[in-house]
Amino acid sequence: MSDSTDTAPLLSNVQVDGVWHQFPKGTRVIEACEKAGSYVPRYCYHKKLSSPGNCRMCLIEMGFPRLGPDRKPELGADGKPIINWMPRPQISCAQDVAEGMAVRTNSPLVKECQRGVMEFLLINHPLDCPICDQAGECRLQEFSVDYGDSKSRFLENKVKKPKNVVLGPRVTLDDERCILCSRCIRFCQEIAHDDVLGFVDRGSYTVLTAHPGKRLENNYSLNTVDICPVGALTSTDFRFKMRVWFLKETKSICTSCATGCNTIIGTREDVIYRQTPRENDHVNSCWMCDYGRLNFYYLQSDQRLLEPQIRSEGKLVPTDWPSAIAQAALQLKQFSGPEIGIIASGRMTNEELWLTSQLAKSLGVQWIDIVPRREPGDDILLSEDRNPNTNGARLILGSTSEPGAKLMAIADAVKSGQVKALVILKENTMHLGIPVEQLAQLPAFIMVNILSNEATEKATVVLPACGFAEKRGSMINGRGRLQRLNRGVRPPGNARDDWEILRDLLQAVGGGDSLLSIDDVFRRISETVPQFAGLTLSKIGDLGVHILQMEELPPMHPSDEEKIEQAVAIQTTRRAIRQQLHDAPKAAAVGTH
Amino acid sequence: MDAAIGLYPQDHRRSAAMPLLHLWQEHFGFISDEAVLWIAEKLGLQPINILELVTFYPMFRQQPAGKTHIRVCCTLSCAMAGSFELMENLCADLGIQHQSDGEGIHNPIAVSADGNYSVEFVECLASCGTAPVCMIGEQLYEKVSPESAADILLNPQSAIRNPQFHSPHPLEHRLTFKNIGRADWTTDIDCYLHDGGYEQLKQGLTMSRSDIVNKVKNSGLRGRGGAGFSCGLKWSFIKPDEKRPVYLICNADESEPGTFKDRYIVHYDPHQLLEGILISCYALNAHTAYIYVRGEFPVGAKILERAIEEARAHNFVGKNILGSRFDTEIYVHRGAGAYICGEETGLIESLEGKRGYPRIKPPYFPAVLGLYMCPTIVNNVETLCHVKHIIAMGGAEYARLGRPNNTGTRIVCVSGDVQRPGYFEIEVGAVTMGQLIYEMAGGLRPGRKLKAVIPGGSSAKVLRADERFKLKRRQTDGSTVEREISIDEILMDFDSLTAAGSMAGSGGVIVLDDSRDMVWVLNNINEFYAHESCGQCTPCREGSLWMKKITDRMLRGGGVVEDPETLKTIGDNIAGRTICAFGEACAWPTQSFVEKFSEEFAARAQKPVPPPLPPEYTPEELIERDEISIAPLAHDPGWEKAGTAGTI
Numbered sequence A: 001m002s003d004s005t006d007t008a009p010l011l012s013n014v015q016v017d018g019v020w021h022q023f024p025k026g027t028r029v030i031e032a033c034e035k036a037g038s039y040v041p042r043y044c045y046h047k048k049l050s051s052p053g054n055c056r057m058c059l060i061e062m063g064f065p066r067l068g069p070d071r072k073p074e075l076g077a078d079g080k081p082i083i084n085w086m087p088r089p090q091i092s093c094a095q096d097v098a099e100g101m102a103v104r105t106n107s108p109l110v111k112e113c114q115r116g117v118m119e120f121l122l123i124n125h126p127l128d129c130p131i132c133d134q135a136g137e138c139r140l141q142e143f144s145v146d147y148g149d150s151k152s153r154f155l156e157n158k159v160k161k162p163k164n165v166v167l168g169p170r171v172t173l174d175d176e177r178c179i180l181c182s183r184c185i186r187f188c189q190e191i192a193h194d195d196v197l198g199f200v201d202r203g204s205y206t207v208l209t210a211h212p213g214k215r216l217e218n219n220y221s222l223n224t225v226d227i228c229p230v231g232a233l234t235s236t237d238f239r240f241k242m243r244v245w246f247l248k249e250t251k252s253i254c255t256s257c258a259t260g261c262n263t264i265i266g267t268r269e270d271v272i273y274r275q276t277p278r279e280n281d282h283v284n285s286c287w288m289c290d291y292g293r294l295n296f297y298y299l300q301s302d303q304r305l306l307e308p309q310i311r312s313e314g315k316l317v318p319t320d321w322p323s324a325i326a327q328a329a330l331q332l333k334q335f336s337g338p339e340i341g342i343i344a345s346g347r348m349t350n351e352e353l354w355l356t357s358q359l360a361k362s363l364g365v366q367w368i369d370i371v372p373r374r375e376p377g378d379d380i381l382l383s384e385d386r387n388p389n390t391n392g393a394r395l396i397l398g399s400t401s402e403p404g405a406k407l408m409a410i411a412d413a414v415k416s417g418q419v420k421a422l423v424i425l426k427e428n429t430m431h432l433g434i435p436v437e438q439l440a441q442l443p444a445f446i447m448v449n450i451l452s453n454e455a456t457e458k459a460t461v462v463l464p465a466c467g468f469a470e471k472r473g474s475m476i477n478g479r480g481r482l483q484r485l486n487r488g489v490r491p492p493g494n495a496r497d498d499w500e501i502l503r504d505l506l507q508a509v510g511g512g513d514s515l516l517s518i519d520d521v522f523r524r525i526s527e528t529v530p531q532f533a534g535l536t537l538s539k540i541g542d543l544g545v546h547i548l549q550m551e552e553l554p555p556m557h558p559s560d561e562e563k564i565e566q567a568v569a570i571q572t573t574r575r576a577i578r579q580q581l582h583d584a585p586k587a588a589a590v591g592t593h
Numbered sequence B: 001m002d003a004a005i006g007l008y009p010q011d012h013r014r015s016a017a018m019p020l021l022h023l024w025q026e027h028f029g030f031i032s033d034e035a036v037l038w039i040a041e042k043l044g045l046q047p048i049n050i051l052e053l054v055t056f057y058p059m060f061r062q063q064p065a066g067k068t069h070i071r072v073c074c075t076l077s078c079a080m081a082g083s084f085e086l087m088e089n090l091c092a093d094l095g096i097q098h099q100s101d102g103e104g105i106h107n108p109i110a111v112s113a114d115g116n117y118s119v120e121f122v123e124c125l126a127s128c129g130t131a132p133v134c135m136i137g138e139q140l141y142e143k144v145s146p147e148s149a150a151d152i153l154l155n156p157q158s159a160i161r162n163p164q165f166h167s168p169h170p171l172e173h174r175l176t177f178k179n180i181g182r183a184d185w186t187t188d189i190d191c192y193l194h195d196g197g198y199e200q201l202k203q204g205l206t207m208s209r210s211d212i213v214n215k216v217k218n219s220g221l222r223g224r225g226g227a228g229f230s231c232g233l234k235w236s237f238i239k240p241d242e243k244r245p246v247y248l249i250c251n252a253d254e255s256e257p258g259t260f261k262d263r264y265i266v267h268y269d270p271h272q273l274l275e276g277i278l279i280s281c282y283a284l285n286a287h288t289a290y291i292y293v294r295g296e297f298p299v300g301a302k303i304l305e306r307a308i309e310e311a312r313a314h315n316f317v318g319k320n321i322l323g324s325r326f327d328t329e330i331y332v333h334r335g336a337g338a339y340i341c342g343e344e345t346g347l348i349e350s351l352e353g354k355r356g357y358p359r360i361k362p363p364y365f366p367a368v369l370g371l372y373m374c375p376t377i378v379n380n381v382e383t384l385c386h387v388k389h390i391i392a393m394g395g396a397e398y399a400r401l402g403r404p405n406n407t408g409t410r411i412v413c414v415s416g417d418v419q420r421p422g423y424f425e426i427e428v429g430a431v432t433m434g435q436l437i438y439e440m441a442g443g444l445r446p447g448r449k450l451k452a453v454i455p456g457g458s459s460a461k462v463l464r465a466d467e468r469f470k471l472k473r474r475q476t477d478g479s480t481v482e483r484e485i486s487i488d489e490i491l492m493d494f495d496s497l498t499a500a501g502s503m504a505g506s507g508g509v510i511v512l513d514d515s516r517d518m519v520w521v522l523n524n525i526n527e528f529y530a531h532e533s534c535g536q537c538t539p540c541r542e543g544s545l546w547m548k549k550i551t552d553r554m555l556r557g558g559g560v561v562e563d564p565e566t567l568k569t570i571g572d573n574i575a576g577r578t579i580c581a582f583g584e585a586c587a588w589p590t591q592s593f594v595e596k597f598s599e600e601f602a603a604r605a606q607k608p609v610p611p612p613l614p615p616e617y618t619p620e621e622l623i624e625r626d627e628i629s630i631a632p633l634a635h636d637p638g639w640e641k642a643g644t645a646g647t648i
Helices: A027-036 A106-122 A139-147 A183-190 A222-227 A292-296 A323-334 A349-362 A391-397 A407-416 A436-440 A455-460 A499-509 A517-526 A561-592 B010-028 B031-045 B047-056 B076-080 B083-092 B148-152 B189-194 B199-204 B209-219 B232-236 B260-268 B272-286 B297-315 B344-351 B381-393 B395-399 B433-440 B494-499 B520-533 B538-555 B565-574 B583-595 B598-603 B619-627 B636-642
Strands: A013-016 A019-024 A059-065 A083-085 A101-102 A172-174 A197-200 A206-208 A234-237 A250-254 A262-267 A271-277 A309-312 A317-320 A341-345 A367-370 A421-425 A444-449 A461-464 A473-476 A479-486 B068-073 B117-123 B134-136 B139-141 B246-252 B286-293 B329-332 B376-380 B409-416 B420-426 B452-456 B468-474 B480-486 B508-513
Touching: A013 A027, A013 B619, A019 A027, A027 A059, A027 A101, A059 A106, A083 A101, A106 A139, A106 B565, A172 A183, A172 A222, A172 B344, A183 A197, A183 A222, A197 B047, A206 A292, A206 B047, A222 A234, A222 A271, A222 A292, A234 A309, A250 A479, A262 B409, A271 B139, A292 A517, A309 A323, A323 A421, A323 A444, A323 A461, A323 A499, A341 A349, A349 A473, A349 A517, A367 A407, A367 B583, A391 A473, A391 B297, A391 B344, A407 A436, A421 B381, A436 A455, A436 B117, A436 B508, A444 A455, A444 A499, A455 B520, A499 A517, B010 B047, B031 B047, B068 B083, B076 B083, B076 B409, B076 B520, B083 B117, B189 B272, B189 B297, B199 B381, B209 B272, B209 B381, B209 B395, B209 B409, B232 B272, B232 B381, B246 B272, B246 B344, B246 B381, B260 B272, B260 B297, B260 B381, B272 B286, B272 B297, B272 B329, B272 B376, B272 B381, B286 B297, B286 B344, B297 B329, B344 B376, B376 B381, B381 B395, B381 B409, B409 B433, B420 B433, B433 B452, B433 B508, B468 B494, B520 B538, B520 B598, B538 B565, B538 B583, B565 B598, B583 B598
Parallel strands: A013 A101, A341 A367, A341 A421, A421 A444, A444 A461, B068 B117, B246 B286, B246 B376, B286 B329, B409 B508
Antiparallel strands: A013 A019, A059 A083, A059 A101, A172 A234, A197 A206, A250 A262, A262 A271, A309 A317, A309 A461, A473 A479, B068 B134, B134 B139, B409 B420, B452 B508, B468 B480
């Protein structure tokens, strides 16, 4: 699989701070130094973008072995090659390692260079850290402590530049803080394919901006905020809301589409403040889309369902969990399998889906499906499939037809009165086209959800559940990679973890013993679903495991100009794979109708 | 406009951005928002790509200028000759309020109330030998004394002086400048042909490519643009079996203050340059050559374009040149006032229609990844002219001119405080600094003594008149002896000036007499480099303006004790740490001035604490700033849901 490498790469011998190491050919010097334990500070360099070499922070000393008349390295008294050091410092971000190369990352000259660059970067910087959102995760702050001087020699007025610039609907720019590293410009050109940012004016007066007629409003704009090493680009959404050092960081995945971008959820005291992408070359590189990133506010909506409720005398009344579960089970047991329909969701975790399938089995239910969600995607990250776990549903519900194929039939069965009991899991029934009046007539209408909607009123039992950031579990992304969700915040009110609700319901209708933790559920899946064999929730790890025989998208590469052809080829491949994915369900859909 | 686009390869239409901006500005007077959008659309670019250019190149203006636009040179030689007084007088005569102070970077143009005139201070116009100079429209006016301001306004036609030529000095050896100033000389091809022109092209086309490259190698020709790199070695970086197209670029972006040699070749002997380019193209197997001519030479660009057409009519340019089956096109590409585009990779970026940001080397060595990522050779105008003479003389014969490792002739431009400033073509190293200043340039003005010399363009380290230089000289038997010499004895060649701690650079010698305030001189130089820094890499972007602000404060009486040391260390922190040689160019003057004239700098840096800074914001601006609030954001319909009820 793509996780393993078939051939061992060729290695180069490189001396870093006096010690010889071996690095694969093609390793950037700056990366090699980091691997060798000598971190080289950098601003403009980003491993997923081209290297302009403009910040000059990564200057190091570089040299090569002195060659004798026989073109062989001359050896010193210690038997090691004698190094000819270049007189000038070199940037380490734009060169790959070469055989025999030697670098010094902490010599007096290097320290002098770093101090000089830090001083230059700070003279025109506003030094407004107390009110800057970047404070706490700002490279300028960090490197100032590590490499800078404690006092300023600058006696002049600073250069004035625009502040509070609304670059687009989600990004705000402070040009005085900008250090002109051009990461954001390169991101827009090379990754987002939306060349909207640029520098105007020149010299020390250079200003980052967008053309007034074309703003930074692509669906990837907030990545520029992530890669901005200073507080110049800030997220309009997150700005001034929370000091970053108070944020608890939880590794999770985005559930807004089938890509499953790896994320970090930033929370404090059970409130989510932001989501940022987490690097995973098999999935999302270092990026995520704005749509997914900001799609968490519904978890804090005032429409959250907070208490289990039972219909009593035509009205929903709050109750406790045991009563609610018992009532739900009682209602379901009144009907035979063919009279029950279960609408599950492609947004449920594998564990929840497995419990659902067990519930269906236990009740003899045939009418079970998920709601498909297809919207236009792009060639970058956003998938047309907006369900994060369609593959999980496909695998675990064990349906022979494509997810969603039975949906309309179920709706028709409800309309015709054939189905009398309906279980809705994390979906909005209103989208199925069943008239509300008819839903209101159902003798059993059990709803597990997080937000109330028009249909909630008509439910006979309402069971409040958890959103993606409030629970653990696993999902399989559109390319067949099994990944983990983690709990960043606790659910509000009396809402409960979905898998517990389903487990209790399963037990109440007669089944599902000895499932004490979510790990037990996963173990059961691994025993029954061959693709999960040998795995546990903890074995999935932070970066996930590829478990389905599907082609993963090639990782997004740095697009240095000499690599442009390669990048184009990758882009074409990505497009082709997405096209296949796009065409396949359509073909299936045609077949079923 | 389509014709302009056609000069560049089909998939590199972006290169046409600057030509289109020039055409637009010539027609409409300035670059409007509409122009930015239209040109972006025309070239399939984003508007920001064009806006980046308009704001990078000072010659493009976003506001209309007056009907008559006057550009006054404010760089060192002109400033010494009175260009600031000239500007004052012009403004007084025209009733224009010119913002002399401050950061007029966003709009340096001041327009008279009636809209008839506008004035602008510009950096070096490359005519330092006839300082002070100004441009009125496209026409250059030389030796415009401050008193004659009214004259040139009243009667601009009569104020055009004939070019100030002088006959060769006995110490000169005219090769490339042979025809400059000849009474019977014109830029017509017939004149050039009558004089034996294009014979070397014919000769070259019969030779093998490697023969020509070897001749150039043997000649020992070193680049005349500033770095003095071996031309033959540079050419040999191009692989003979290169599969990608090879480009030759003639660097006619002459902008180093103190240098004004290429101006004469471009304006008065264009066919010599074309012949040099054509021979070089043949030797390098380059089928396209671009002449990147600085924007301030609009007349020169037209002369070159006409010369190319004449040469095409004679089948020296185009398909199957003189039956040799070799094709070459030469195109003229105009810059727009950015000094940094004289740096070869900055020039290439500019030619590609981008901001003139120099590239990092490695990996972007022009000979490997140059124009359009193809192998590219960039040579100075004068260097390319020498190729013609190398073919005529043969490499070995040419190498006999000058001194070993410093072969041939070169043009030395003398400006500043001498009686007869101007250009002199000398055999490299055949004259001393003393001969150059006192014999050829007529010495200093009566009663004045030599104080300092900047020997190779304003970026070269300054030499102090009373300095003693210890130079090693190689004897005929191979041994070296060290000799202590005075400034007058320094030979005008690459190696001697390097050994004296400076450089021959672009050959622009600026002479300073004892009336000059060295802090003022350095401030003028710093102003130039702060204005011309492209702003790409940190040390030069921040350091160049910082140095200028310090010398400016010192001049205004606010120098503090630490200033000389601060200046020196800023220079140290720039030199050698930038993407391109601009870092050295802007650091060397400061480093050398502060070191060599420490007493003058110390005298200007007496205050224990700096004077209070002028307020950063005016009261009005502060109110405005307070009122700035984050504009309400127009959320895309799709996001509204994401922010509130969710996409459930």
